[in-house]
Each structure stands twice: as C-alpha cells, then as structure tokens.
Amino acid sequence: MKFLKWIGVLLVVLAVVLLVRTQQFKPVLDEQASAVDLGRWDEQYLAQGLAKSLTFPTVSSGDPREFDLQPFFAFQEYLKQRFPKTFAQIPYEVINEATLLFRWQGQDTSRNPIILLSHQDVVPVIPGTEEEWTYPPYAGTVADGYIWGRGAIDDKAGVVGILEAVERHLAEGFVPPRTIYLAFGHDEEVGGNLGAVAIADLFKQRGETLDFLLDEGGVIAKDMVPGVEKRIALIGPGEKGYVSLKLSARGTGGHSSMPPMQTAAGRVGRAVHRLEQHPFPVDLDYTVEFMRFLGEDQPFFQRLLFANAWLFSPLLTTVLENNPATNAGIRTTTAVTMLQGSVRDNVLPIKASAVVNFRILPGDTVESVMAYVKEVVDDPAIKIAPYDGFGSNPSPVADTSSAGFQVLSDVVRQVSPETIVAPRLVMAATDARHFSEVAKNSYRFMGVEVSPRELAGIHGTDERVSVSSYTEAVKMYYALIARADEL
Numbered sequence: 001m002k003f004l005k006w007i008g009v010l011l012v013v014l015a016v017v018l019l020v021r022t023q024q025f026k027p028v029l030d031e032q033a034s035a036v037d038l039g040r041w042d043e044q045y046l047a048q049g050l051a052k053s054l055t056f057p058t059v060s061s062g063d064p065r066e067f068d069l070q071p072f073f074a075f076q077e078y079l080k081q082r083f084p085k086t087f088a089q090i091p092y093e094v095i096n097e098a099t100l101l102f103r104w105q106g107q108d109t110s111r112n113p114i115i116l117l118s119h120q121d122v123v124p125v126i127p128g129t130e131e132e133w134t135y136p137p138y139a140g141t142v143a144d145g146y147i148w149g150r151g152a153i154d155d156k157a158g159v160v161g162i163l164e165a166v167e168r169h170l171a172e173g174f175v176p177p178r179t180i181y182l183a184f185g186h187d188e189e190v191g192g193n194l195g196a197v198a199i200a201d202l203f204k205q206r207g208e209t210l211d212f213l214l215d216e217g218g219v220i221a222k223d224m225v226p227g228v229e230k231r232i233a234l235i236g237p238g239e240k241g242y243v244s245l246k247l248s249a250r251g252t253g254g255h256s257s258m259p260p261m262q263t264a265a266g267r268v269g270r271a272v273h274r275l276e277q278h279p280f281p282v283d284l285d286y287t288v289e290f291m292r293f294l295g296e297d298q299p300f301f302q303r304l305l306f307a308n309a310w311l312f313s314p315l316l317t318t319v320l321e322n323n324p325a326t327n328a329g330i331r332t333t334t335a336v337t338m339l340q341g342s343v344r345d346n347v348l349p350i351k352a353s354a355v356v357n358f359r360i361l362p363g364d365t366v367e368s369v370m371a372y373v374k375e376v377v378d379d380p381a382i383k384i385a386p387y388d389g390f391g392s393n394p395s396p397v398a399d400t401s402s403a404g405f406q407v408l409s410d411v412v413r414q415v416s417p418e419t420i421v422a423p424r425l426v427m428a429a430t431d432a433r434h435f436s437e438v439a440k441n442s443y444r445f446m447g448v449e450v451s452p453r454e455l456a457g458i459h460g461t462d463e464r465v466s467v468s469s470y471t472e473a474v475k476m477y478y479a480l481i482a483r484a485d486e487l
C-alpha cells in the first residue's frame, strides 16, 4: 500500500511539473505591439508598381554566355522612373554591371549602419509550363485581389517594396537616424557571387560592420501549421548550410555475362542505402523554440508535449521525422539526387557514382557532414568528394532576445495585430549567408502572406501575392526604417 501511495504522489508531482512548464511555454515578447500611425497607403498604386516590375524577365544564369543583362537594365530604368527621389537623393554604386548598392546617409554617423537586402533576379519559368499559368508569367497582371507573375514574391516584392517605403520616407522629408544600405543583387538564384558576395567583400575591404541585416527567406505563413488558425510571421534567425557530396567507386568493366558478385554500381548502391538508413542525429532545439513562440495559440496537448521535450523527445522525434517539412527542421537532411553507372545494360561499369545533397543544420558543418558520411558508408573503396566544389556552412543563428528581433516583431504586429511572430530557421539558402562576417544580426523575413497555394508558386507555376498582403509588407519596411535607431 505504501508503495502505491508513493507512486501516486510521484505521478501528481510529475503532472504538476508538466503543467507548470506548459504554462510557462510562451514567447518573451511585449504583450502588445506599440501603437503607431503609419498613414494611408494606396493599395492599387502599390499593386500596379509591383505588377509592372514583373514584366521584366530578369532571369539569372550560372552560365555567363546565357546571362542576359538587358532585362536588368530595362528593369532599373523602370525603377528610376518609379522612384525618382530615391535615385536622385541617395548615392548608389553599380557592382558587376547590374547589382545596386545604395548608401542612405544617416544622422548619427558614429553608429554602425544597417542593411536591407533583396534580389532582382528570378528563376526561369520551366519550359512547357507557360500555358499552365492563370495569367502569363511576365504580363504583370493585377486580378482577383492578387498580383501575378514570376518574381511576385521571390523577390521583387522585396526590391520594389523596400523602394516604395524609402521613396515615401524621402517624400516626407525623413532623414534616417543612422546610415541604411539598400542592396539589390542580380544573381541570388545562381549563388550570389556577382551580387551579395561582391557587396560583402566591399564591406570587408572598407572595414565596415553592420549591426542589422534583413533579407528574404521568412514570410507570413497562413494555414501552414496544423492546429494554428492565426497567421504566423516566420522570422528566420539563421539558415541551413548546403553541400553535395559525390560517392564514387571503380570497377573492372567488361561483359556482364560473367559479373563479379558486386559491381561498382552495386557498391555505390550499398553506400547510398546505408546513408538513408542512418539519418543524421536529431536536434529538437530550433523546433521547440519555434513552438514556444506559438504559445497558447496552439492546441493544448501539442503545447504540453513541446514544453516538456525533456520527457517527450522520443515521441516528438518520431512525429516530426515522419513529415519532410518538419524533419528538415530537426536535422541535417540527406537527399540522394543523382546516380550514374554503366552506359549500357550489358556492360559492367568501370565507374559508378551517386551525388547526395545535404542541408546542414546549425551545429553541423561541411566538414562534420563529410566525416559522418565516411563513417556511415564505412567502405574504403568508395571515394567521397565535394560535388562541383560548392559548399556553405550553416549561418550563425541570431538571438531572439536581440533588439532586431524585438523591433521586427513589434513592426509585424503593428501592421497586422492578429499575427503571431516566431523564429524559424530558413531551409533554403539566401544572400544573407554571405554576410555572416560583416553583419552582427541577420534576419530573413518579408511581410507577405504565403499559404500552401502561394508556396507552390514560388519557383513554380502561378507565382502571386495578394494585394493586401503586399501592402502590409511595404508598411512593415516603412515602419522598420522609421525605427532604424532601435536596431
């Protein structure tokens, strides 16, 4: 009896601990955003301004011979007409022919500048899919409450949205409290070497450090998290790294009528099978922090589980890794993408290879990924080398208690009071990663609304942004600029 009594007491204590922790599982933010009057904005005027920018097919290419800069020059001519004050009053440099870097001198020159980034280039429309668009991809159509076209979200809403906010500030005689850079690269979609990398190098050369950086990457998510009705502003405090590794094996070749027990192709197959069987270790921290910011707006049971990850991590891991979207948030991911063996069905391969793409969670590095792969493959006959030489480590992860995050959160809720703010690692790569040595706090966020329908349009068919949410994004840029001294 006594024993049972003690069990009962322990269970009650456990329940209390779980509930108290659940109660405390909420964000560290001011309850209410400070009220501010952002003035009146003409939605149709803004919509037409973005729509027109989508008529310039500013497609970047990794191949210099195919990289046509004419659409960029035409796009910039348009920007000069649309934003005459900005181009006349703010000095700017043109870097590598088409990247623009504005330096908007502030009052207090003793403080480090801040920077707002966006990219001018877009990805191509996949040949053969043009007909599937509701409105042609480069027509710049405003219809049904949306602005339609390639680049509507990624990332001309950023370029044109920032410039709308700046132009209005200039018209109102505003002088920024500190210096603000505006940087619009032209090759983000193909790695950023001519744009973002060159700009970051300039800052290094000039010995200039930035206190705050804002780039694309996070959006206002609608209907993306099950059980949460409100919209969630996903502010990216960091992004995952990237590396592709080539696994290759050699064989003797010859006729396939008398094959060895294992060919080079089989050997590579074994290696990739082992990699898929041994996913990278799990780190729940970033997901738990994200859930903490959802606070009481998520179902109670979900909140209880995440608030007590110390107890429920095995269960959480099982649930999260079953969905590719949530799995990507808890570990370095492994994607076997390219396979190559013999050129004919009856010829033994002399060489076989696989390319595996890894998206690296902060905590891991390109080096640690290579070491892990070597250990898991555990086969000296498999050569492991970086594919095409490109790789980037995860970015540093900015602090959510920083002034930058707090002000961004405040600005989002001023413009859209019913929106939840939460830090969410960005799974894809952005230009921001190139600034890790020169910018102290980097965030990835643009205030446009993205539901599953809009998500499918980014790099896909029917890219679009709603007129009302684009207007909100512009207001957020405007409000953020006004508070540059707090960043």
Ligand SMILES: [Zn+2]
Binding pocket: 119, 154, 155, 188, 216
């Ligand atoms: Zn982009």
